[in-house]
Amino acid sequence: MRLKSLGIIAAGCSALLFLAMGPLTAADAPAVVTAPDTIKMESKIYKKHTKGVVTFSHKKHAEHKGVSCTDCHHVYKDGKNTWKQGDPVQKCDACHTETGKPPKEMAKKDVIAKYHKEAVHENCKSCHKKMVDKNSDMGKALKACTGCHPKK
Ligand code: HEC
Ligand code: HEC
Ligand code: HEC
Ligand code: HEC
Structure with a gap:
């Protein structure tokens, strides 16, 4: 009797678990992303944003085939x-802290390591170059500044 009711409780629990999870099994459950679906990228290190504020679709990117968290997030x-995945995420401007024009003689690698705009542009643009067909409508849109920065 005791064993039997335990069984019923267990069955009830897994039914509840199933309901809570929906029709997904553990194997095809999406990665847990605690970030919001879209992120307004409006870093406070700029005195003034000269370009329209970028709304970045975090969800679309994170779920895109062939794109992984570590394409964008790092702690070196x-x-x-x-x-x-699961580690805390700092904003890009926590480490890429500089704004303004980098000195001409600075190596590109150092510029990217220090400067915010350069780091972010390098990240976004280098991947789009690889993954988005430049002749598609999206590719053409992304080549223009307004592909990311809406017209003010
Ligand atoms: C294509 C690039 C890209 C990918 C892929 C990506 N992220 Fe992000 N993520 C970002 C950017 C950009 C931000 C915002 C950083 C900023 O505002 O400085 C961010 C922010 C976050 C934040 C902080 C959100 C907040 O509101 O503080 C978390 C957490 C996060 N990402 C987790 C993940 C995880 C987990 C994955 C993989 C499943 C992932 N990210 C994949 C680019 C990406
Ligand atoms: C915890 C500090 C830290 C955070 C947060 C951080 N970076 Fe970096 N990032 C670095 C350092 C340090 C380097 C230089 C690494 C080197 O030169 O070996 C670097 C290098 C880069 C590079 C060039 C090498 C590479 O990995 O592609 C890009 C592009 C870049 N960061 C973009 C970003 C973006 C975009 C964000 C926000 C989503 C971000 N970084 C957040 C510290 C950070
Ligand atoms: C690792 C690769 C990768 C990185 C890094 C990346 N993207 Fe993308 N991005 C893509 C791919 C792939 C698509 C095409 C998505 C599709 O086919 O729907 C895309 C599409 C887009 C689009 C058009 C569709 C949309 O989401 O509205 C925008 C805007 C965009 N990316 C902005 C950004 C910004 C801003 C960054 C940097 C913070 C960034 N991306 C970084 C791979 C990347
Ligand atoms: C693939 C997306 C993308 C494209 C294309 C792009 N940017 Fe950006 N840009 C960003 C993101 C993301 C930031 C970081 C914004 C933040 O976090 O505040 C940024 C930051 C900037 C900033 C510093 C913040 C500000 O508003 O003053 C300037 C200036 C800028 N971009 C100019 C340009 C210009 C000029 C072009 C065209 C030649 C361009 N960007 C194309 C994504 C893009």
Whole structure:
């Protein structure tokens, strides 16, 4: 009797779990992303935003086939990215802190490591170059500044 009611409780629990999870099984459940679906990128390190504020579709990107969290999120230790999914995420401007014009003689790598706009542009644009067909409507749109920065 005791065993039987335990069984019923267990069955009830898994039914509840099933309801809570919907028709997904553990294997095809999407990655847990605590970030909002869209993120307004309006870094406070700029005195003034000269360009329209970018609304970045975090969800669309994170769910896109062939794109992984570590394409955009990193914490470098000894030159290696040690960030993994579930770790806290800092804003890009927590580390890429500089604004303005980088000195001409600075190496591109150092510019990207320090300067916010350059780091973010490098991230967004280098991947679009690889993954979005430049002759598609989306590719053409993304080549223009207004593909990301809406006209003010
Ligand atoms: C294509 C680039 C890209 C991918 C892929 C991506 N993210 Fe992000 N994520 C961003 C950007 C950009 C921000 C905003 C950073 C900022 O505002 O400085 C962000 C912000 C976040 C935040 C903070 C949100 C907040 O409101 O504070 C979390 C958490 C996060 N991402 C987790 C993830 C996880 C987990 C994945 C993988 C499932 C992922 N991201 C994939 C670019 C990306
Ligand atoms: C915890 C600090 C930190 C945060 C947060 C951070 N970066 Fe970086 N990032 C670095 C450092 C340090 C380097 C330089 C690594 C090197 O040169 O070996 C770097 C390098 C880069 C590079 C060039 C190399 C690469 O990995 O592609 C890009 C592009 C970049 N960051 C973009 C971003 C973007 C976009 C965000 C926000 C989504 C971000 N970073 C958030 C510290 C950070
Ligand atoms: C690792 C690759 C990758 C990175 C990094 C990346 N993107 Fe994308 N992005 C894509 C792909 C792939 C598409 C095409 C999505 C599709 O086919 O729907 C796309 C499409 C877009 C689009 C058009 C569709 C939409 O979402 O409205 C915008 C705008 C965009 N990206 C903005 C950004 C911004 C801003 C950043 C940097 C913060 C960024 N992307 C970084 C891969 C990337
Ligand atoms: C693929 C998307 C994308 C494209 C295309 C793009 N940007 Fe950006 N840009 C960004 C993102 C994301 C930021 C970071 C905004 C923030 O976090 O405040 C940024 C920041 C900036 C900033 C610093 C903030 C400000 O508003 O003053 C300037 C200036 C800028 N971009 C100019 C340009 C120009 C000029 C072009 C065209 C040649 C361009 N961008 C194309 C995504 C893009």
